[in-house]
Amino acid sequence: xxxxxxxxxxxxxxxxxxxxxxxxxxxxxxxxxxxxxxxxxxxxxxxxxxxxxxxxxxxxxxxxxxxxxxxxxxxxxxxxxxxxxxxxxxxxxxxxxxxxxxxxxxxxxxxxxxxxxxxxxxxxxxxxxxxxxxxxxxxxxxxxxxxxxxxxxxxxxxxxxxxxxxxxxxxxxxxxxxx
Numbered sequence: 001x002x003x004x005x006x007x008x009x010x011x012x013x014x015x016x017x018x019x020x021x022x023x024x025x026x027x028x029x030x031x032x033x034x035x036x037x038x039x040x041x042x043x044x045x046x047x048x049x050x051x052x053x054x055x056x057x058x059x060x061x062x063x064x065x066x067x068x069x070x071x072x073x074x075x076x077x078x079x080x081x082x083x084x085x086x087x088x089x090x091x092x093x094x095x096x097x098x099x100x101x102x103x104x105x106x107x108x109x110x111x112x113x114x115x116x117x118x119x120x121x122x123x124x125x126x127x128x129x130x131x132x133x134x135x136x137x138x139x140x141x142x143x144x145x146x147x148x149x150x151x152x153x154x155x156x157x158x159x160x161x162x163x164x165x166x167x168x169x170x171x172x173x174x175x176x177x178x179x
Contacts (some may be wrong), residue, residue, distance in 0.1 A: 009045060009090040010107060012035070012037045018081035024069040025081045025160055027061075027089065030131055034061075037060055037091060038070055045090040056089070107136075114166040115140050115150075123176055124148065128166060138167070 013032040015168045021028050031037050037044075038061040057073040075081050107129045115138070116125045125141035127147060136152040150156060150169060159168035169176075 001165070008093045010093055011088055012044065012087040012091050013070075015070075015081075015084040015087040015089065016067070016086055018078050019064070019069050021078050022071070023075050023077045023081045024071050025075065025084050026064070027068045027070045030070055034068060038068055045092065046084070046086075047088045047090055054127060056084075056087075090164075105160060109162050110138070110167065112165075113162070115169055116166055118168055118170055123169065142176075150175065 010031075013027040013034075016026040016028055018024070027038070035150055036042075038054050038058050040041075040060055042058040044056050044058070046054045046157055056072075056075070059073045061068050061070040061072040063069075072080075072084070075084055110126050110129055113126045114122055115126055116122045123141075124142035125144075127139045127141040129152065130137045130149070134151075138150040138152050138157065140148040140150055142148055156169060156171055156175070157167055158170055161167070165174065
């Protein structure tokens with residue numbers, strides 16, 4: 001074993017389409033901290049199907065209709081912005097500072113946690129966190145059942161124990177029923 005660690009990454013945005021003639025890109029945001037992730041000088045991993053990963057450096061960003069308009073150093077004009085269409089913008093988790101509030105955590109810290117009921121019954125594993133229009137959902141991989149979507153709200157997920165490797169669920173009746 002070489003002893004090297006593979007760094008994990010988190011999705012912070014997706015380049016949707018070019019905007020205007022000066023290289024701005026409409027970005028759908030997938031982070032709670034766009035003001036930190038898309039500041040001038042921020043370096044993101046650019047991943048696009050069928051192409052090798054590259055890096056993009058934020059030159060400028062500004063809010064626009066619920067999304068961001070971002071200009072990258074590497075895409076100085078509309079053609080460069082057009083080439084970024086569909087690009088997933090990622091950030092290495094090693095570059096994330098731990099949240100200042102002990103009751104907060106990064107999404108990547110939830111993935112892989114054991115999901116259990118208040119009585120200790122294990123009901124699955126957190127596979128991913130989906131950012132939906134109504135809020136975040138935990139996707140639970142369940143043995144011998146299809147994945148379950150659980151609203152990530154305190155009433156249903158009252159305990160997140162990162163160090164203990166678990167989330168505790170108090171789901172309403174029927175939420176985890178197998179179809």
